[in-house]
Amino acid sequence: MARPTPLSGFPELLPGQRAIEAHVLDTLRRTFELHGFAGIETRVVEPLDRLAKGGEIDKEIYVLRRLQAADDQDDSGQASQLGLHFDLTVPFARYVLENAGKLDFPFRRYQIQPAWRGERPQEGRYRQFTQADIDIVGHGELPFHHDVEVMRVMVEALGRLPVPPLSFQLNNRKLIQGFYRGLGLPDLTTAIRVIDKLDKLPPEVVADQLVELAGATPEQAQRCLELATIRVPDTSFVDRVRELGVEDELLETGLAELAAVVEGCAPSAGERVTVEANLRIARGLDYYTGTVVEIFMSGYERLKSVGGGGRYDALADDGKTTYPGVGVSFGVSRTLVPLISDGVLTSSRSVPSAVLVALVDEESRGASDAVATALRARDIACEVAPAPQKFGKQIRYAERRGIPYVWFPPVDGHGGDAHEVKDIRTGDQVVADPATWAPPPEDLTPRISTSVMTKEHP
Known part of the structure; x- marks a missing residue:
């Protein structure tokens, strides 16, 4: 038998490297459970129509079928269109809907599982990868203080990991939308998507796209960029935003919420994890409605974010009840595999034996x-x-x-x-x-x- 070659995008760890991953996962579980989050595990497959509902990564979904099965039939003769989940949010939303009558709300869960995504493999991006998510979901409503709690718990959890310093970059979609609305921008959604490109495109290009795609005037585009340059480790952003002279009720709500999250996370932050208000963070996914966060790792900025999340007022909806939630996802493989490959993380032994x-x-x-x-x-x-x-x-x-x-x-x-x-x-x-x-x-x-x-x- 010929010696097998590794499959690109499917990292496998040696025993000593696996000990590093196990230590990280155990630390995360312990911290999540200290805060009362219950662990769950969902199935690895979901109906394709549910997975493709967002439409953003349809081409990256892995389809599951038996080799000898008919093209579109399972053993029972029913249509079988299943795919491997590409994150943990979609299966969690389905899990909440299926089990709503058996869950106590607000439901606090953590989930650490592999996911699969058929994208081009590169450092930090794999076709099979492990994520660690925490979420709190409400029944009909979810008070804002849970935003503060979820962010604080993840700050504490990641602060216990043996990884390079991490930075939580926080913003609030209400703040952004209120500012744009106060400016009089005609297309708020497009403006948010364009601003989210600031980590990839020069400011002048983003300004041009705000004019061309979001209908902004050159003056409005410049004000949007001024907002996006505000980045501070405390609540001084509130005064700086107000100095821009834009008034809107939603903007004031967003300022208050972001200030509360920054202040609430501060006691859990330190040398290992810092917390900042960064008003360029937008997160392009449409379902975020309030708090948003991106997590970056010092020395590995080339990976972009190693985690993120936020508030979503409609995680799931059964037609009668809406289930709002707030959560954060940490890319375990995205973070650890590059660190292990570079020799940044090492284990004292390759076996558990002492x-x-x-x-x-x-x-x-x-x-x-x-x-x-x-x-x-x-x-x-x-x-x-x-x-x-x-x-x-x-x-x-x-x-x-x-x-x-x-x-x-x-x-x-x-x-x-x-x-x-x-x-x-x-x-x-x-x-x-x-x-x-x-x-x-x-x-x-x-x-x-x-x-x-x-x-x-x-």
Whole structure:
């Protein structure tokens, strides 16, 4: 059989790299659950008509069908048009509608799952990738304070991760729409979509498009750009916006909401995560109606955002009830795979084992197994050496795998009944009892290290 070649856009991690991802996922789950978010998992497929409802990424949807099935029939003879979900929002909206009678609202959920998108693979963009989402959804209404809560929880969660510093760039669609309405722009939706291109196009090009596509005058386009240049780490943006002289009731609501989110997130921010009001952030998707956020990673600005989200007043609608929500999505694969590839994130070992129990000979394998059983009973991950080689070779075996401790059972005629354990990093070896000994807490699981980034990689 020929050696297989990797599939572009479908990253696979080695064991040590997987330990990094597992640490990140465990940290996220723990933080989300500390704030009362319940974990769910949705199916990987959705009807194509639901997936394609937005119309923006139809060409990127992977279709699912059996190889030998008729072109458009499943086993029951019904039309079968299924696709793999490309994010977690669409299946979550369907989940809420299907289970509304069984859920308690406001419903707080987190979801960490793979998604699939058939786009051109590149750094940070993959055809299979893992996302971590949190959302709070209401029944008919959802008070604004949940916007503050969701943003604060994600700030706290990401602040616990061993990644380069992250920046939450916050804005509010009401602020943008109110400003444009106060200016008298004829096409607010198009204006928002055009402003959202500022990270890709020069300001003068964006200004021209505001005139050509959104019906703005050159003066109005310039005012839009002035708004988009406001970026501050506190609530001083309120006065700066008012200094532009535009008045509108919706604008005032947006200013108040954004100020509340910035202030509410500040206690959870720090060196690891910063929070800013950035009035150029628009997020092009039409369903956002209030708070919006983009998350960027220091040294990896080339990835664009590694997360984002906001308020949507109509996540789902069954014709009788509307389910508004607010949520944030973090791109786990988008963030971790480049960091792992660049050696920014490393793991101290490639296996969970903290201890390798040495094997004197095959006849004493049962004794070594008994030691391992005693250690595992106290949640100490360990494994027994695969073969009774010389102890020097067994130590080198542990070194290659990053296992920090080697346990030596008693050897007949050498040491009596004493067990000994050796820290092979320092050479320290002590007498130990399998029923009571434990490594330091920091050695119980693989340690994740982060290299300091001084500049962006080319």
